Amino acid sequence: MNKLVFFPLPKPRESVISLLFRCATGNGFQTLRVFSAWTHLKLRNFVNPQCKDSSVCKLLSNHSLLEPDEKADLLNSFHHPVLYGTRTHVEIAGVAFPQAVLRDRLALCPGCARDGFLDRLHAFRFSDTCPVHGERYLEHCPQCREPIDWLRLHDYHCPCTFDLRQAPLNLSSKRSSELLSRALDEGNQEFFQLLLASIQAVRFGRAPESCSQLIASCVNIATGNKAAFFLEMEKLQGQLPSLHRRALLAPFLLSPDPTLSRFAQEYFYNTCQSKPYSHAADCRCGELRFSARELNFIFTSGERAALLRSDHRCIRSPHLDPTVRQRAYQCPDLCRSLYTFPHIQWETVDEPPVPQLEFELMSHQNAAEILQTTPQTIRRLISTGLLKGFKFNTPVGLATTLESIKAFNDKYVLREEIARRSGLKNAKKLRNLLYGLVHIVVRTTLYARGLLVYQRKHLSEELRSLLDRQAVSIIKATGDFGDHVTFGEAARQLNVDVKDVRALRNLGILEFVVVPPKQIRNSAGRPYCTTKSLREAIAWRTGYVSVQEVKAATGCDTHLIHSQFIKTGFVPSVSLYNTYVTVEAATIIDRHFKKYTTLNLLSSTKHVSVTVISELLELGKIQPLAADHPDYISGVAVVEREEGDNAIANYIRERPVRLYRTYSSGIL
Template sequence: MSPLIFFPIPKDGESAMSLIYRCAIGNGISTNQFLLDAHNHQRNSMISVLWKAHAACNLLTSHSSFEPHEKASIQACFFTPSGPSSRSGINVAGVSFAPSVVRTDLALCPGCAREGFLNQMHAFNFSDVCPVHGELYIEKCPECKNKLEWRSINNYFCPCGFDLRLTPTVLANNHTSQLLSTALNNKDTQFFTTFIAAMTAMSFAHTCDNRSFILESCTKIATGNKTFFFRELEKLQDRFPSLHRRALLAPFLLSANPTLSQYAKEYYFSACQTRPVSHAANCQCGELVFESEEIKLIFGSNENVMALRNEHRCVYSSSRRTIRKTFQCPELCKTLYSHKDILWERDDTPAEPLHEFELLNHIAAAELLGTTPKTVRRLISSGLLKGAKLDNSSRIATTLGEVNKFNDNYALKSEIIRKSGFSNNELRTLLLNLAPIAIRTTRYARKLLVYQRKHLPEDLRQRLDRRNMNILKHLPYSSGLITFNIASERLRMPVKDVAELVRLGILKTAPGPIRRGRSHREYCTEEGMRNALIWREKHLSVSEVDEATGCDSRIIHSRFINTGYIECIWLERAYITLDDAKKINEHYRNYITTTSLYTKFRVSKSVVSGLIDAKKITPLPLCHPDSINGHTVLRLDEVNNILTEHRKSQRKISTQPKTTKPLRRIYSHYLTTPATLQSIAQSIGIESSITRK
């Protein structure tokens, strides 16, 4: 190998592949020869060559006169793992990505080739247009139509002899690529986290003809602007005008990204959609591909999905590389149109972002309306109160705005009786000529009567207003009072634990409004909720520690809490500080007690005792900071090694050949003489073996 005389210095936004091409061109050698010399004549894939640990990066930084910052700038163009290994994540230009976003084959911009260096965006499979020149990337040679072989390209000439810089220019809108390139240059990790999450959620609609539309939508969504999210979902809805929006929102509702999930919930309740009157013949809803969890959310339950599969012959498909199953439903629009659990609105209203959006479950909504959760479920099923199951849990969700809207337009008969102050006869007379809305969930269920407020007599409406009806809709904000059920939801704690926080003085309360026939009721104050949320962020329940560390709850109690190894705060359940949780995790990863040793490694107590007596395993002394009172604590790595050697020795003993024991000596007896044996044999009619011999 001849020494290199030219070493390229990276330009702004230049890719690692571009540095390799420029170095080969500057030294008058082929790309293939440069790579073979760099890696001792071993051939590698394109992805492996672009890693910082590869010999190509070492060769490019081997110039003796390079300053440290120059070497660092070259190394920054190459890929590095962002986690424990390259499979967990890949770091490109200071931003962490999933390995799947990097191209496995070469794609280049003819404009970049003409300028002599490639922009780093050509390495990503979500970039189709060069952000600098606005030209579409080419993946095949325009002359021979063969795929670009990255190793055989020399000075941007294809092996067939065609100069790739002479490729006809095909311009496209590069606004999306410019946004992505700017975010990469700014190392905007949050942008790309949301972008990848949006791409994953939009994968159900990926087809060849709408790739540019999806890329543009996901780029705008990644900015985190709620208005952009709403507008892009409207564009997607325009492509499928007769498809219920819950099918479009299901992947976003189940997204692990909290921003997308929250925006999707708000969009669902903000928009209104009427039942379509027709289904377009060219609608492509049957080509949409959903995962099993998404289709379960769309149709409500597994039972509905199985019935749907039997009735409509829905198509299931699975990928060879992954074990997840995907779901397609022919004429999905028609299926949702006739589905009994899908509710449609009475008008079409586009979604508009709200300044204050508060999601409530049906229990919290019942608390605000002064009724039962069962009644709220019936109101939602009738359509009078807007609500839906927005995840695969059993709880139905609604919003504070929808509760306020219902409270402004309707009144339950039970509410009128409780808050009006009229006698039964007076109410019967006032409501005699009014036609209430009767709701029945089943044929023989008791009717739930609901009156429209505008139809109620003026005197009755004034009485209801004087009874502090508005306290219900302003309770969480204006008065700063919050019910224990809502506090339980926000703190992720049982109601009994919330009451214990009040007893400890962490959560402050105040008396609520006086209701007819009831005494004062305590509510959590807004300031108290802030203090309680701060306290909750610093403490974990035992079940949460179990889920985070993998240490079983029983072990946490028996090994750490009951022995006093850590401090514990007892409410209705036990809570542990974050520092103590880290202490538990560290101890559980490095040590084990003899009690756990018997069950985890399936060894007897006698074996463990023998190893300890032989001093092959040394317990922690009592003065050690990690020792636990009442438990014999052992180092886990030491136990693993010793038990492995012990089992190997036991296997060797069991596989050794067994030695045959010598036969017992037969002493002479008068019955064992040949004459005696022969006479006995003749007496029973057989021939003695002694005689045969």
Template structure:
């Protein structure tokens, strides 16, 4: 195939697949399969990979001599780049990044967009079921034959059965949420898409197999908007759908979200909603259809309840396919048996309260001028209204609940003022509302039973800001406290003593028995040592590579020293040395793995002929038993090799794992055909290989 005769210019917010379709059509090809055959094989392994930046089609479009700088920039903006953040793959568009699992793996089209000749970018995402431009639901199956649309054999938007997809029946739907997502995409609202991903993973309505996916996605979009009223409204709809299920089972995925706003909304809804314990199981309840993760079931079910009666649930959503889900029919009855789940005396849905302010038991203890243990005891004995949240907050209360407590009760030590005589200090005590609790409750008095002067003095004391009493500094720390201070495991303390970081402990008389303790000065010295060291995960995040690469290339070869604990630690100097070396140098195995190239091909093409020379072993940056290459020289040679070839079609920037076998077969064939030929004559060598994104 020669060069292309026509390079299309992208429309505003056009998808990469639409640009590929227009390129194939305007150059005289019926479909992408014929276009791929004429190009010598474009390796269209999947719909998602064909649209990424650096793919073969992107390389063809931008390498044509007809393309100027402005058009090249427009083409680059259409193709998303592959990025990896915190161990997860994302597609980086011009303004926002989207989790890679949110890209469609099957084609979905809008009939009106097909009539206009180009497709809007929103048809590429799983969270978009309605076209934001025309308000029509996307079609993924051919109305003529009923089969899934084959994106490689689509001929001018005609199915393989010759049905014209542009004449598909129109299915209008509410496009308000689709426009909301489209607006966030245009403005680059990254926070919205991060919340949308969290809501899609947490939404019980989307997890259920019988759920209407379009309605569930609209609910997730409203929740991700950051509007508290919208979140409460959608949560009420889910709760009405499962009337016998405790709200904790519905909200537990949202309470475990990473987004703080979603967690705050969930806590407020959980605290302000009232729900009575059902006497029987409602026939309309669809709780048996809900899947839960193992961690969620441990919270909502009775402690020590096994999962033997649970049924593994199929992974419906691509976003949550990495998690294992279980169905436990009937989940309503199992949750009702959990004594830790609290029920109320009446039913009432929650509504947004602008004055709602959650407080942890430590914050409540600071306001009440008592210990956190007293606050938890007040909550357990139902003196102070509070909720047990399965998060890091554990017990929480609110400012309004705390105000009700202070207006109703007074502590015994507050009522015993110095101005009262011994006879006047006898006040009726409040019995515990819950007498079956073993722990002793603090002694309280009803304020209405106290004399007016005592109540005035209590209010005066509470309103007067007291200076906090200075707490004496601890002189000794136990081994467990030392491990927590150093952010290490308990069994690492013995190893730190062996290498001299920690001094030998002293035998101290504890509360119940003798215990080993470390002085605070020794712990501070160990803390200074710990600050100057990183774990492998921290070092990998700093360098920008995988931790196994650091382990294999730098630690096992002795290039940098390390400290072997339960976690391998590296000094800051060693991390800086590895970062510099990784930026300037690479190895034969490293460069071939990064660029998805066969190692034998790279060695025969560049190392054996002497084109590229590894560092000598006496070089200060050389690694023992490793062939170290200068990264810039290796990339320069590879770019020059692929750029000078006459047919730019075979210059593949990215190859997925599934296509490497095909690339190997092509290279094996070329190796046999190209024996005796020079490097400039080997046009077919390296077919299907190239740079990584």
């Protein structure tokens, strides 16, 4: 081992196997088999020699003539084994990978072979194209069709004497490989975590002939761009048009990766898909593989049992993807099985979803609080389709969104709400008021009490105006409450949270007094608000609005109001349990939000990358406000909304390919 005369120094992004090839060739050995016999190296396994604790690493790094920095570069080229839980990982360039993602045989780029060294990406299963030359990796000799024997290669000549450097040119798009190489240079662990989660969700091993397109899709998703995820799901849905999105997205919805699951929830919820009436004979839905947990999500327990008893029962099939170890099942005629089961919800139109700036599911309990009804009522409304919602296998459970609640409230009204808002507690008077109106009866069972729902357009003008009035006005006549008012009543009068009442006392706006109960002796009593201070607080409240009220009036999200206007000190605010701003400040926020936007919001709302925004800034197409501008916000890059929209529109018009479709040309 000490007789070696040549020790290779690693080139940028060079793989360990390439170092080993150069070491053997530089010392006069024709093949690695001869080299290993002479140096007593055991090179039977393709993966182990690439690890830092291997005999190959010791051979190349323990030479006395190596400088400390040269030795460090050599050691950094090798994979560092680490243990996460019970699974072995390898750390490469600061990123931890499961050992199963490494190839167990050689795949090389003919262009790299012509250059004399191999790029490190050839060692990964999820990379099939060289990021430098754009050539597809060779795994078999084009002449003898045998797998490339890395121990018997002689100057990149196969044992059959074919020169692999002269292999027929097989070019492919190298965009995905370049993204992989850049993420590895940056040590971007989040990128590769999302990539591996996407690979496990799409299970690229289930369709070997389309691995390249599926890998490219996974790389696009791994960028963390929601628009890219939506685009890839649209491609997949286009290939399986009659497959319900519940099955299409099941591996993503149940993914342990929170980003992937969150994107899938939004796509699943906002997509509109009509029920198909036929199943194409060449549909490949029967090739899709699902875990038992995913089948439980797709079908109810009764439907799954019926499916397993039928002629088209789910059959167990092994995964071709070595990174996935769970059992998988195939269901022939999956599309037909889904659109024949009654519990699967379909819409009346087909409409792809549009990524939202913020999307958040809320439980049916929270929805009940907003509509001031019971969770049971929300469940019944969702089950009948009047309120859009779905059952997710997440802690949220039965979920809906604030937008869906608003859409329901704009179109429908519950009978109990009419009774509450009208103040008619007498059932007979309420029946007379609603006499002749067409209503919808919601029943979950045959003999259950019907839940009456009315369409707002069928109500009288007087009743609609009563219902459209805010539940609690900001300013109300105090009424005759005597000298003291309870906290709850004070909160209702001020249209604030009860917890804000105590905070108003700390500001000196409200005064509290302790009134002992009349019938209990030696009792400390309970605190009340004085009526006088409540009148003063109402006068104070006329000049202030809550952040939630600003959102309702301007459409600006509460998170944006806090981060862009309040935390930066652009407008003054008062922090109680909730945050309040003056009416003048709310007007400033409204004007600023309609006229300006930030670079991050511009990128998200227009679905363009940060690279495009940076390019427009360099070209001077977008000009952030200067620090001396009256609308400048400290620490926030603000641009005129119209200027940003026009710049992006012109940029897209000048490009030969639309910017929204530049993620990948591969179709699943």
